[in-house]
Amino acid sequence: MEFISQPWPWYVAGPLIAFIMLSLLLSGKRFGLSSNLRSMCSIMGAGKHCEFFDFNWKAQSWNLIFAVGLIAGGFIANQWMGADGVNISQQTIAELENMGVINPGQSMVPSELFSWDNLLTIKGLIAVILGGFLVGFGARYAGGCTSGHAISGLSDLQLPSLIAVIGFFIGGLAITYFVTPFLLNL
Known part of the structure; x- marks a missing residue:
């Protein structure tokens, strides 16, 4: 199955983000991924040992579902949407090659650091x-x-x-x- 490998244009992605943020603001919710770590620690019982983790994590379950969606979306994009590399300038390619990066721009991150x-x-x-x-x-x-x-x-x-x-x-x-x-x- 082959999908389009281009990112969504700003005039589609921007209004979608604005719509989601407006929906969250009107429903009194705040978006943020780092709060999921607090929720996961609370789920695992850390609230018994630390007051910071003693809260109603079920009220944040929507944010946990969002985080799972991010992971699934990243997997789908990597597997089927052709994330073949990064379009970077020739000057950046030359600078990275001088630092020892082999084939800069061919992958999302340099394998010399992240592998x-x-x-x-x-x-x-x-x-x-x-x-x-x-x-x-x-x-x-x-x-x-x-x-x-x-x-x-x-x-x-x-x-x-x-x-x-x-x-x-x-x-x-x-x-x-x-x-x-x-x-x-x-």
């Missing part, structure tokens, strides 16, 4: 463990993840979400320009 073979290397451990810790800490410290702040918080015109999104972009740029080249050259 099962590299997971147990020094750079793989730094990327996964330290990166995962920093993302988790940052999401908790900011009071939500990038999707929660950038989509839900900005839709609700929340100043803390604007500040968090600016911080996420600054952090992403810093990692891109300072940490990633270091990891690739390890």
Whole structure:
């Protein structure tokens, strides 16, 4: 079965996101994926040991279903929608090749950092463990993840979400320009 491999145009995807956000705002719900970790910990009984996890997770079950849908959608897109690579500029390709990336743009992420073979290397451990810790800490410290702040918080015109999104972009740029080249050259 072959599907169209092009992303949806902005004039289709944008209004759909706006419709979903308006529906969530009108129903009093807030979107964010990092809250699913709290729900999963609560489901597993962490509320018995920590007050933070002692809440009614069933009220957030819609968000858990959304997260499962994201995973299923990612799988479907990867298997049948032709995610063959990334369209990047020739200058970026040249810079990545200088850092040791083989065939940049041919896959979604450089296999020199993100592959099962590299997971147990020094750079793989730094990327996964330290990166995962920093993302988790940052999401908790900011009071939500990038999707929660950038989509839900900005839709609700929340100043803390604007500040968090600016911080996420600054952090992403810093990692891109300072940490990633270091990891690739390890």
